[in-house]
Amino acid sequence: MLKKLVVLLLLCMLLTTSVYAQEALNFASTQMVPAAEQLFAKSVLLKGFTDDSGINVEFIPMEYPDLFTRLTAEVFAKKVTISLIGELHGGLDLMNTNGLLDDLSGITLPDRTFIKSLADYSILGDKKIYVPWMQAxxxxxxxxxxxxxxxxxxxxxxxxxxxxxxxxxxxxxxxxxxxxxxxxxxxxxxxxxxxxxxxxxxxxxxxxxxxxxxxxxxxxxxxxxxxxxxxxxxxxxxxxxxxxxxxxxxxxxxxxxxxxxxxxxxxxxxxxxxxxxxxxxxxxxxxxxxxTVAVGLAIPTGAPQRDNAVKLIDYLTSPAIQVKMLENIGFFPTIQEAEGVIPEGALKVLTNGVLTQSGAPDSIISMxxxxxxxxxxxxxxxxxxxxxxxxxxxxxxxxxxxxxxxxxxxxxxxxxxxx
Amino acid sequence: MISLSQKKGNWLPYLLFLPALLYLAGFVGYPLVKTFQLVFTSEKGDIGLANFITLTQDPIFWKALKNTLYLLIVIVPLQVILAFLLALFVNSRFKGYMIVLYIICIPLALSDVSAALMSYNIFSSHGFLNKILINSGLIETPFYFFGLGLSSRSFWVVVLTELWRATPLVFVILLAGLQVISKEYFEAADVFGFSSWQKFFHITLPLTMPSLQSALLIRTLFAFQIFGVVWLLSGRDIPVLAGEVYYQQAELSNFRIAATYGFIIALICILISWIYLTFLKTKHLEV
Incomplete structure (x- = not known):
């Protein structure tokens, strides 16, 4: 009887773990690493996504060298566990050069217009390596x-x-x-x-x-x-x-x-x-x-739960969430629609200037x-x-x-x- | 035959200072060894004087050395004279001298950063001094005491700030020296009909020499560490040796050059200490 019970318990544990492993989407980010920002990411930003979509997200704050090493090992071992990456333009560029990132050209995100200069910078050659997420x-x-x-x-x-x-x-x-x-x-x-x-x-x-x-x-x-x-x-x-x-x-x-x-x-x-x-x-x-300090969202080559990662990108680039990030961590939106959602006041004054600058046709963006x-x-x-x-x-x-x-x-x- | 308790007794003193020894080895000894390693190893890993050559070829090093020495030459004598006068004044024990003593000592509680910020609020273009001068109709537009291309003016603001901030330290040492001089010497001098000047030169000055020597030594060594006040009031317009250590380490991540700057400061300090201890030796104490 006891043996049966132990086996049953073990089975239950394995089942739970495997189900959880399937459901949790790993989001590795070099941004929002300080404790207060991590708290915001986990308990506000991503909790909202989980509540809306039912998809669990594991937020993994990392330093760039660690992320680069881990991703290189995973991609070359063909055992990728990270579904989504949040990183600066320069870092993503380097990851792409090393063949670590997927092409995001096929992704369509309705109801939002990305600032042209930022969208242009996210395309290297013919490949869209990231979706602009936030900027400073x-x-x-x-x-x-x-x-x-x-x-x-x-x-x-x-x-x-x-x-x-x-x-x-x-x-x-x-x-x-x-x-x-x-x-x-x-x-x-x-x-x-x-x-x-x-x-x-x-x-x-x-x-x-x-x-x-x-x-x-x-x-x-x-x-x-x-x-x-x-x-x-x-x-x-x-x-x-x-x-x-x-x-x-x-x-x-x-x-x-x-x-x-x-x-x-x-x-x-x-x-x-x-x-x-x-x-x-x-x-x-x-x-x-x-x-411009441009932060993008990228999907690694061979990433699991690609569809869920796209859903998370959709959520993180939606006007309401972009404004929430501005209010909490001070990074500015990358989509024009956010301008209409920002309440009047200081943040609006700042955002207007930032969006006008990044939308200027004669922009020469320096990274x-x-x-x-x-x-x-x-x-x-x-x-x-x-x-x-x-x-x-x-x-x-x-x-x-x-x-x-x-x-x-x-x-x-x-x-x-x-x- | 030595008993166990005797053995224990032999080891006890060593055991007691072991934590301090470990602390010193870890937090002073190890960094010191690493600093030596950095100073005498080039970027390519060769052992030699490459870092000294790089450093001396940089015009900023010579500027920093010149500025540090200028500040030292101007600040230290002024501080010592001012502190001596204040110490003599307070030591005369007039009514209410304790209040004056406390007022003079207030800056002792201030960090160099606080002193520099207070100085900034006084001397900036929107500071108290400019406001007073403008409101009293003496000037129409603010007078710039520091800023872009005004390093000679900033220099004097730094001198003033340092005088205010660090003179009390010299003052306290000298006052302590004055207070231990026995009144009997002065009573004897009165009997022999010494004038006030004679009493000062033949009694006060020689007997405060040990304190003066300590004060001079401490202030001179501190002058080589001058950094916060200069950094806040003039940025890098007035480069100084200690400021360059920070700049090379924190801003440029150039650890070898920063360590070499530190090494040179240490060498100069050792040399100055030796000069002071050799030439300002107080003869009367050798009796």
Missing amino acids: TFVMAINKKAFQYLPEGLKIEDITGASAKWTYEALLNWSKKLNEEFKVPKLGFPMGPKGLWHRFLHGSIYPSFTGYQAAAFDSVRAVQLWEYLKELRPYIHPSSSVWESMDEPLLKEEVLIAWDHTARIKNAVIEKPEDFAIVPCPRGPQGRGYI IPSLGAKAGEFSAAYRDAFTRIVVEGADINTTITSLADKLRAIFKEIGVPLV
């Missing part, structure tokens, strides 16, 4: 008082709507006018040691003037860029060199125009949503360069190059160039030629193509 970016924050001092020929709509008139030249003229009016520079950048000033240099202004982040570092167009920055320099607030984020200087009205990461401007907008407008970065001769341990040296090269040329007055050609060699050596050493 760098934008400009404008205190609405500054709109009273626009230079001739520039309208508010040009700036907020990312028209061709919203250029670096226009920014210079505007800063000059503000300087004349207030007798102090009113344009600010986070140039402090922990500020993200280098991201402006390599991700915004370099692509806008040269079309590339580093590939044309010492080109003739780059010389024009440095001459422009030298001209802009007197209108940049001197305290910029100690600012690490622009929310405080904006709130104190030390500056009226600022550039920074959305997360570092957010507090100013949340505190005074009526006072600020979030607008796209200006454009240069080659287009409107800006950095931060994956340079590993050399990332610091890469950033330092741009900062050094600014200090030497603009602050200390060194010769442009000599400086950028010597630093370009350094940059090329970094890319060569890491084995990443020059961007």
